Amino acid sequence: MRIVVALGGNALLKRGEPMTAEVQRANVRKAAEALAALAREHDIVVAHGNGPQVGLLALQAAAYKEVAPYPLDILGAESVGMIGYLVEQELTNALPADTKLATLLTQIEVDRDDPAFDKPEKPIGPVYSSDEAKKARDAHGWVMVEEGYEKWRRVVPSPLPKRIIQIETLRLLVELGVVVVCAGGGGIPVIRDRDGNLVGMEAVIDKDRAAGLLAEEIGADAFLMLTDVEAVYADWGTSQQRAIRHVRPDQIDPANFPAGSMGPKVEAARTFASRPGRIAGIGRLEDAAAILEGAAGTLVSSTAIAAMHNDPEPAPEAS
Structure with missing residues (x-):
């Protein structure tokens, strides 16, 4: 494979x-x-x-x-x-x-006219406190966004990849x-x-979009996005959050996930797995082989049966 x-x-x-x-x-x-x-x-x-x-x-x-x-x-x-x-x-x-x-x-x-150049949203660099973020913004003119209570990061334009x-x-x-x-x-x-x-x-x-284009261009059978997140979570950050284990491309919408992190992963997985016979997986690095087998993480394929399980642990957001 x-x-x-x-x-x-x-x-x-x-x-x-x-x-x-x-x-x-x-x-x-x-x-x-x-x-x-x-x-x-x-x-x-x-x-x-x-x-x-x-x-x-x-x-x-x-x-x-x-x-x-x-x-x-x-x-x-x-x-x-x-x-x-x-x-x-x-x-x-x-x-x-x-x-x-x-x-x-x-x-x-x-594309030089990609609207992303007018709307920075890709986080880079370390996490800043509110005071540190203000100093960085004033000193360098960087765009800073809040990622959580008193947690800020710099964001930059993230245009879509067109051609390798x-x-x-x-x-x-x-x-x-x-x-x-x-x-x-x-x-x-x-x-x-x-x-x-x-x-x-x-x-x-975004490296997941670029890697998805790469997978398409070289005729890959599978596309794995490995990070520090166990799986894709529906209703993340709420008491109803649950891990999505198996799902078809038409059953998951990237718009329901953060644009600067999990959204591009879901988009890339859905796009790649939309062709029959191909699979895309999202999950932890150490679970790579298990994700490929459908035993861990989130597996997206045209033949998958959607399954969600309650996850008792709070899930970190992907980058």
């Missing part, structure tokens, strides 16, 4: 953890163990998020006053190189010595049996200028 696996940025850097290189490497090593178990049985392509990491780089860039801060497309490329290096190295250590691996910095074309620039290269690597790490951070957003040249854009593409 050919599987595209999308790792959430918060699956690689847990909420509340210090954003150090050592902590990220430790988390990537755990992720590599779960990915290696899949790779021993299936052909996998790995995409990943970069929300916490690119936000940290933006903070570091803004702190250096000698030059203007680098734009988000360049910071995104930096974060993708960092994460891709760690993922590829830990997968190399976890898989047989003859396994072929490659990390590809991936540019993805977006290096798709032929990706197909070639996949056909040769290479485990590819690509579309990191949702890919680097670019547009074509009037001369047809590629130009980077100040934005972050």
Whole structure:
């Protein structure tokens, strides 16, 4: 089976953890163990998020006053190189010595007129207190939104992915049996200028939408979105919340979920699984194999029978 696996940025850097290189490497090593178990049985392509990491780089860039801060497309490329290096190295250590691996910095074309550029909604970076958020907004002109009581994050435009620039290269690597790490951070957003040249854009593409496009373009059989959330929850945050375990694409509406987090996951899963024979799953990284079998997480397929179970534990929101 050919599987595209999308790792959430918060699956690689847990909420509340210090954003150090050592902590990220430790988390990537755990992720590599779960990915290696899949790779021993299936052909996998790995995409990943970069929300916490690119936000940290933006903070570091803004702190250096000698030059203007680098734009988000360049910071995104930096974060993708960092994460891709760690993922590829830990997968190399976890898989047989003859396994072929490659990390590809991936540019993805977006529409310069995408309405997302006028409505930032993709959270990046750390969580701020109300006072810290005000200082960041005043100092850098960032758009900040409240994610919970006294919890604020920066949000940036998240345009829809239209075309993967290096798709032929990706197909070639996949056909040769290479485990590819690509579309990191949702890919680097670019547009074509009037001369047809590629130009980077100040934005972050949602990695689940980008990974869904990737899964479609390489003819994947399954698409897994792995994060720090056990499953998709109906009526999340209320006393009626319950985990959705199995559902058909026409039974779940992305509009019922937060636009900057779980909404794009549901949208990507529904779009991919709408074709018969294909499945999409959402759940925890450590449950990857079980999600594929329908024993954990949320499984979306055209043949699924919707099932919801009461969940006694409060569910965190995805990123």
